[in-house]
Amino acid sequence: MTLNWDSEFTQLYDRCNESMRFTAFLMCGNWHEAEDVLQSAFLKLYLAGPKLTDHSGIEGYLQQILVRTFIAERRRVRWRREKLTDALPDSLFVAPGAEDGLVVWEALSSMPARQRAVLVLRYWNDLxxxxxxxxxxxxxxxxKSQSSKGLQTLRHKLGPEFDPSRLGT
Incomplete structure (x- = not known):
């Protein structure tokens, strides 16, 4: 069973790593935290895998673990939030036409974790x-209520002058 699970897990990792990594990034707001959350999710799945009787919905189960790990981390570790300083941060290179995406990203990253997770899964992953x-x-x-509240919060943060059609959606 262990050799079979190792092989299945390796195939799952190869198949899902990039999409799950990007989902984690959208929820976390930075690549370092996204990598940590993703690694924890894969580890939890790997340890639980041999105990599972049905592996047919394993990708959905991995996504569930990823989201729950993200939300648990947000509840547990409050010190990861931004801290105010006297110094300005290094400037960020912005590709031409990416300003609107950065504005949306900034608004999304300041939302509560659960609302952000719902919006990412619902509208980015199209679940x-x-x-x-x-x-x-x-x-x-x-x-539904978190989607509604999340969209309302996002619209409020973006302001009435923001035109979503500029994003190409």
Whole structure:
């Protein structure tokens, strides 16, 4: 069983690593934290894998672990939040036309973790309400209300002058 699971896990890792990494990045806001959350999620799945009786929905289970790990980290580690300093940060290179994406990204990264997770899963990963509810371990009503509140918060942070059609969506 262990050799079979090792092989299956390796294939799953090769297949899902990049998409799960980007999902983690969208939720976390930086690549370092995203890598940590993703590594923890893969480790949890690897340890639980031999105990699972059905591996048919393993990618969804991995996504569920990833989201729950992200939310747990946000609850547990408050010190990772931004700290005010007297010095300005280094300037960030911005590709031409990317300013609008950065504005949206900044607004999204300042939202509560659960709202951000719902918006990323629902609108970036294009998951159904039911799939998001499964990933977050909550009801579909919670997903709908968090989506509504998250979009309202995002619109408020972006302001009335922001035109979403500039994003190419």
């Amino acid at each position: 159904s309400v039911e799939d998001v509810a499964t990933a977050l371990g909550c009801s579909t009503g919670t997903v």
